[in-house]
Amino acid sequence: MKATVTRSVLTVCATLAIALLPFGSGPDAQGKGTIKIATQSPLSGGQAALGEGIKLGTQLAVEKYKGPLEKMGFKVDVVPFDDQAKPDVGVANARNMIADKDIVAVIGHLNSGVAIPSSDVYKEVSLAMISPANTNPTVTDRNYPNVNRVCGRDDVQGVVGSEFAAGQKTKSVYIVHDKTTYGQGVAEFFRDDAKKKGIEVLGFEGTEEKSNFDPILTPIRAKNPALVYFGGIYDQGAPFFKQAREKGLKSKFMGPDGMDSSDLTKIAGKAVVGMYYTSAAGPASALPKAKGFVEEYKKKFGKNPEPYAAEAYDAAAIALKALEAAAKGGKAPSREAVAAEIRKVKYSGITGDIEFDGKGDRKKANYFVLEVASDNPEKWGDNKIVKQLTIAAPAAKK
Amino acid sequence: MDLQLLVAIFPQVLLDGIILGFMYALIALGYTMVYGVLEFINFAHSEIFIFGAFVGVELLLGLKTAGLLEAWPWPLLLLGVLLAGMMASGALAVTIERVAYRPLRGAPRLIPLISAIGMSFFLQDVIRLFESLWRNAFNLVYPSMDPLNHRFELTETIDISMKSVVVIVAALLMLWALHVIVNRTKIGTAIRAVAEDQAAASLMGINVNRIISLTFLIGGAMGGAAGVLFGVQYSLINPYTGFIPGLKAFTAAVLGGIGNIPGAMLGGIVLGLLEAFAASYMSLLTGGAFGAEYKDIFAFSVLILILIFRPKGLLGEVVRERA
Numbered sequence: 230m231k232a233t234v235t236r237s238v239l240t241v242c243a244t245l246a247i248a249l250l251p252f253g254s255g256p257d258a259q260g261k262g263t264i265k266i267a268t269q270s271p272l273s274g275g276q277a278a279l280g281e282g283i284k285l286g287t288q289l290a291v292e293k294y295k296g297p298l299e300k301m302g303f304k305v306d307v308v309p310f311d312d313q314a315k316p317d318v319g320v321a322n323a324r325n326m327i328a329d330k331d332i333v334a335v336i337g338h339l340n341s342g343v344a345i346p347s348s349d350v351y352k353e354v355s356l357a358m359i360s361p362a363n364t365n366p367t368v369t370d371r372n373y374p375n376v377n378r379v380c381g382r383d384d385v386q387g388v389v390g391s392e393f394a395a396g397q398k399t400k401s402v403y404i405v406h407d408k409t410t411y412g413q414g415v416a417e418f419f420r421d422d423a424k425k426k427g428i429e430v431l432g433f434e435g436t437e438e439k440s441n442f443d444p445i446l447t448p449i450r451a452k453n454p455a456l457v458y459f460g461g462i463y464d465q466g467a468p469f470f471k472q473a474r475e476k477g478l479k480s481k482f483m484g485p486d487g488m489d490s491s492d493l494t495k496i497a498g499k500a501v502v503g504m505y506y507t508s509a510a511g512p513a514s515a516l517p518k519a520k521g522f523v524e525e526y527k528k529k530f531g532k533n534p535e536p537y538a539a540e541a542y543d544a545a546a547i548a549l550k551a552l553e554a555a556a557k558g559g560k561a562p563s564r565e566a567v568a569a570e571i572r573k574v575k576y577s578g579i580t581g582d583i584e585f586d587g588k589g590d591r592k593k594a595n596y597f598v599l600e601v602a603s604d605n606p607e608k609w610g611d612n613k614i615v616k617q618l619t620i621a622a623p624a625a626k627k
Numbered sequence: 628m629d630l631q632l633l634v635a636i637f638p639q640v641l642l643d644g645i646i647l648g649f650m651y652a653l654i655a656l657g658y659t660m661v662y663g664v665l666e667f668i669n670f671a672h673s674e675i676f677i678f679g680a681f682v683g684v685e686l687l688l689g690l691k692t693a694g695l696l697e698a699w700p701w702p703l704l705l706l707g708v709l710l711a712g713m714m715a716s717g718a719l720a721v722t723i724e725r726v727a728y729r730p731l732r733g734a735p736r737l738i739p740l741i742s743a744i745g746m747s748f749f750l751q752d753v754i755r756l757f758e759s760l761w762r763n764a765f766n767l768v769y770p771s772m773d774p775l776n777h778r779f780e781l782t783e784t785i786d787i788s789m790k791s792v793v794v795i796v797a798a799l800l801m802l803w804a805l806h807v808i809v810n811r812t813k814i815g816t817a818i819r820a821v822a823e824d825q826a827a828a829s830l831m832g833i834n835v836n837r838i839i840s841l842t843f844l845i846g847g848a849m850g851g852a853a854g855v856l857f858g859v860q861y862s863l864i865n866p867y868t869g870f871i872p873g874l875k876a877f878t879a880a881v882l883g884g885i886g887n888i889p890g891a892m893l894g895g896i897v898l899g900l901l902e903a904f905a906a907s908y909m910s911l912l913t914g915g916a917f918g919a920e921y922k923d924i925f926a927f928s929v930l931i932l933i934l935i936f937r938p939k940g941l942l943g944e945v946v947r948e949r950a
Binding site for chain 1: 632635636639640643644646647755765766768771776778784786788857860861862863864865868871872902903904905906907908910911915918919920922
């Protein structure tokens with residue numbers, strides 16, 4: 230696997246180069262120094278659509294809320310890092326971040342499998358991370374003082390999915406996952422709860438395949454399940470569902486929030502119309518307070534916000550609030566102080582009221598079940614919410 | 628174990644495997660022909676393959692924007708796209724040979740190999756750069772043509788889609804054409820002569836450089852055709868998609884006996900079948916203990932076994948005699 234190693238080295242160099250470039254704007258302050266908020270998400274590769282949303286959401290929030298800090302005399306910058314959805318790249322970027330003393334908060338990642346090892350690095354120096362999208366329970370179950378998330382958790386999300394399936398009187402399900410921490414994790418939570426609710430699990434299969442799903446689909450079609458669940462992300466789920474329909478599968482489709490991207494319909498087209506997906510982050514269009522955000526985002530970047538852009542926006546706003554509190558005396562805030570302040574923030578954001586519990590979970594998170602409404606990627610925002618719940622985060626395990 | 632189910636899906640799995648196998652076979656030809664003539668592995672072939680797929684998708688998307696996708700009959704469209712993909716990939720292969728391999732012809736054998744690996748990375752990222760600038764996209768989707776998705780029901784549980792038929796027919800035709808070119812024409816005789824002994828061939832009045840270019844052209848064209856067929860069959864491609872099928876096709880070439888053209892075809896089909904059977908049957912047979920994710924491990928374990936007992940591949944390695 231020389232290929233991956235060489236590529237990662239190149240990327241690290243490239244990201245370094247980007248990190249060293251002066252980013253952002255704003256008046257050059259009276260020399261109190263620069264405060265940098267880093268983002269880390271896949272900006273290249275198959276999941277770049279979602280990763281880019283996280284970066285842009287953060288930028289928008291920082292531009293809007295950096296005023297008070299600038300008044301104190303700080304320059305506020307956003308430094309985007311590209312983790313390529315790969316754990317090794319994420320960790321390498323994290324090493325670079327902790328070496329840059331100006332970086333005091335991280336908004337990221339998209340993939341739990343990348344966030345978990347990277348946050349181990351952040352923890353070494355108490356660098357605060359606020360995740361807009363990482364739903365795997367382990368992210369916060371480690372009780373790190375510096376790790377928080379504004380989205381929900383997979384152990385709840387999986388159950389929300391299976392509960393909905395049971396409510397639809399689904400008799401049988403075939404589960405496929407992508408073998409990542411996130412995909413397999415949420416698929417297992419779905420499976421365990423589906424079994425409890427009396428849904429027959431006809432198969433549970435992992436695959437890293439990205440193009441040819443024929444051999445996996447043949448046994449699925451023979452077993453003819455009422456529902457097919459794919460635990461993973463749209464760049465793999467979309468061709469899977471597309472080929473499933475082309476192969477004549479008539480089952481209902483379902484997936485977790487990894488399916489929540491307009492690229493799903495861009496790739497799979499008609500095949501996924503009517504498909505259900507759960508989400509721990511509602512569509513921005515359904516959030517009453519996010520209307521202004523959607524308009525601003527569209528105006529500035531010329532496209533609709535992808536899922537998690539709104540969460541990244543809130544996460545960045547919280548980081549700025551914490552920074553203000555930590556910088557009260559006019560001194561540059563320390564990383565420990567920022568991490569501690571984040572846990573104290575009570576914030577009413579565009580995704581609702583946000584407050585973190587002792588392990589960094591959002592105290593009350595929103596969960597949604599959505600139905601894909603159209604095969605037109607432009608209309609991704611029109612997807613119907615078929616169920617909406619607000620559920621408190623499970624208590625920390627002893 | 629559900630024996631009935633195992634039996635019921637057998638023909639479908641066989642079919643899946645054959646389709647995949649033909650794809651591998653077409654790609655494997657590029658590796659094996661180059662090896663036959665130059666005795667080195669052209670690792671950039673996986674990108675030559677995916678380049679064909681990208682030319683195909685760009686052409687189809689262009690036609691779609693122009694509104695011609697529905698207007699023109701699909702067999703004609705497909706043939707045109709296939710030819711364009713073949714020409715583009717063939718031309719790319721010839722260029723790569725001219726730029727990256729020919730200047731290193733006299734160098735130790737590892738040198739062009741490194742050059743090939745470098746070429747492979749270079750091409751991946753050039754394609755990525757181009758698509759990011761041109762379409763701002765990483766994944767590209769082959770526009771679906773409805774007649775191609777039509778399914779022929781053979782029995783209640785087995786059916787085959789029009790595009791799979793197209794893949795099989797196109798692959799068979801091309802393999803047959805290659806067979807005729809290599810074995811029945813003067814050019815083919817020249818290729819075989821160069822493969823056997825370059826010096827002697829050039830003494831017989833054969834322009835060795837031209838024949839080597841021609842070998843790259845034919846191998847590249849086969850790869851390009853495979854790329855278009857891959858796109859039509861599996862619909863989603865990205866700049867790095869070529870890597871894994873390329874690696875598997877290379878394995879298929881070794882399995883069949885590298886340098887041996889019928890061997891590459893046989894190797895491709897054997898590997899395709901192994902993979903399909905492993906992916907479909909693993910979890911059924913082991914009660915879920917080993918899932919489809921172990922398909923490559925299974926396929927490659929069988930491969931190692933075959934190579935232990937037949938180190939020169941199924942049909943034997945073909946390389947020039949050294950005096």
